[in-house]
Amino acid sequence: MACVLLLSRVLPSSHRLLRTSVWSLSILLTYLCYCALFSSDTIMQKSGDPTPSCRRVLADGGKRHLQKSLSCVLPLEAKQNSAHASRLKSDQRPASRFTAARNDTPSPPVGYIKFGNKKLPNAIIVGVKKGGTRAVLEFIRIHPDVRAVGTETHFFDRNYDRGLDWYRGLMPRTLESQITMEKTPSYFVTKETPHRISAMSRDTKLIVVVRDPVTRAISDYTQTLSKTPDLPSFQELAFRNQSLGLVDTSWNAIRIGLYALHLENWLRYFPLAQIHFVSGERLITDPAGELARVQDFLGLKRIVTDKHFYFNRTKGFPCLKKPESSSSPRCLGKSKGRTHVQIDRDAIEQLRDFYRPYNVKFYEMVGHDFRWE
Ligand SMILES: Nc1ncnc2c1ncn2[C@@H]1O[C@H](COP(=O)(O)OS(=O)(=O)O)[C@@H](OP(=O)(O)O)[C@H]1O
Numbered sequence: 001m002a003c004v005l006l007l008s009r010v011l012p013s014s015h016r017l018l019r020t021s022v023w024s025l026s027i028l029l030t031y032l033c034y035c036a037l038f039s040s041d042t043i044m045q046k047s048g049d050p051t052p053s054c055r056r057v058l059a060d061g062g063k064r065h066l067q068k069s070l071s072c073v074l075p076l077e078a079k080q081n082s083a084h085a086s087r088l089k090s091d092q093r094p095a096s097r098f099t100a101a102r103n104d105t106p107s108p109p110v111g112y113i114k115f116g117n118k119k120l121p122n123a124i125i126v127g128v129k130k131g132g133t134r135a136v137l138e139f140i141r142i143h144p145d146v147r148a149v150g151t152e153t154h155f156f157d158r159n160y161d162r163g164l165d166w167y168r169g170l171m172p173r174t175l176e177s178q179i180t181m182e183k184t185p186s187y188f189v190t191k192e193t194p195h196r197i198s199a200m201s202r203d204t205k206l207i208v209v210v211r212d213p214v215t216r217a218i219s220d221y222t223q224t225l226s227k228t229p230d231l232p233s234f235q236e237l238a239f240r241n242q243s244l245g246l247v248d249t250s251w252n253a254i255r256i257g258l259y260a261l262h263l264e265n266w267l268r269y270f271p272l273a274q275i276h277f278v279s280g281e282r283l284i285t286d287p288a289g290e291l292a293r294v295q296d297f298l299g300l301k302r303i304v305t306d307k308h309f310y311f312n313r314t315k316g317f318p319c320l321k322k323p324e325s326s327s328s329p330r331c332l333g334k335s336k337g338r339t340h341v342q343i344d345r346d347a348i349e350q351l352r353d354f355y356r357p358y359n360v361k362f363y364e365m366v367g368h369d370f371r372w373e
Pocket residue numbers: 128129130131132133134135185219220280283284317318319331332335336337338
């Protein structure tokens with residue numbers, strides 16, 4: 001622009017035509033310079049790679065923004081694996097598999113790194129509903145060699161038609177040394193499930209969290225009542241005729257507690273040694289002890305120990321201690337540990353009498369007395 005002004009001063013005023021041409025040329029040149037300078041930014045915006053807010057973070061380049069920058073470019077799975085990688089690091093475990101993510105060596109763009117592969121589960125928590133399945137999954141998945149699907153997949157009971165590739169797609173990525181897990185408590189009482197799981201792999205390890213069937217039924221009812229307030233009373237549903245002590249075994253809350261019957265179906269497809277039973281009661285009084293047995297069963301080093309738990313008096317349950325990376329301890333949500341509906345003693349006694357022979361049979365089958373009295 002300065003050149004143009006200079007030119008227009010030195011030229012005589014009679015050369016108006018020439019001056020107009022120089023002005024036009026200068027405007028054109030200015031426009032071209034502008035385009036050349038700012039075109040790269042325009043292209044980045046159009047390609048839509050980072051979101052605008054992420055672009056700001058990336059442009060800052062400050063160290064404290066690195067974490068946020070990663071979350072801008074990493075896909076969800078890579079983020080989870082990145083979290084897992086840092087967890088391994090804090091456990092002082094070898095980080096050799098994660099060297100690709102270090103920025104002191106040349107590496108591909110972070111957004112394209114994917115750790116491990118999606119594998120079908122090696123171990124499944126198959127039941128029982130309201131037994132304490134969520135607690136077992138959340139406790140075992142703090143083990144660095146375990147990765148799990150957070151939600152219940154219901155593949156083997158409701159989604160079987162979608163096929164194994166769909167199921168595999170739900171799984172988190174795992175490294176060779178890690179095991180994949182999921183939990184869906186309704187599997188234990190679904191007739192087709194044992195056969196379907198054995199068709200996927202006869203080596204699948206199965207975990208069943210069992211709890212006194214009477215307390216379990218009340219817990220089940222309490223949950224349903226919280227969603228359906230106009231439900232008939234517990235007694236109305238549990239008995240065909242309460243004065244005669246006739247229990248209604250067609251009611252799911254009762255049927256689920258017939259553990260011996262359901263187990264018979266599983267034993268047609270899996271040896272007992274491949275099924276591990278967790279005591280729902282001991283899971284509350286001694287979570288570390290139960291988790292030690294779960295880790296042994298899964299062939300894992302005992303890494304989850306009593307140092308990971310504390311008893312939360314307000315909640316009335318064990319919770320996970322505050323992890324280094326987080327500001328708050330981890331207790332299970334409000335849907336776990338609801339105050340149970342009060343059921344009269346007679347009804348409870350009748351149900352205890354009803355379940356006793358099934359419980360005894362179950363203790364014999366598994367070789368362990370759970371002492372539900
Ligand atoms: N640590 C800890 N925190 C909270 N709750 C715990 C814990 N350990 C076991 N439990 C018991 O788990 C019961 C819920 O069982 P599930 O997780 O299998 O329920 S569900 O089937 O997934 O809905 C839940 O049952 P209710 O107390 O009847 O709600 C708990 O008693």
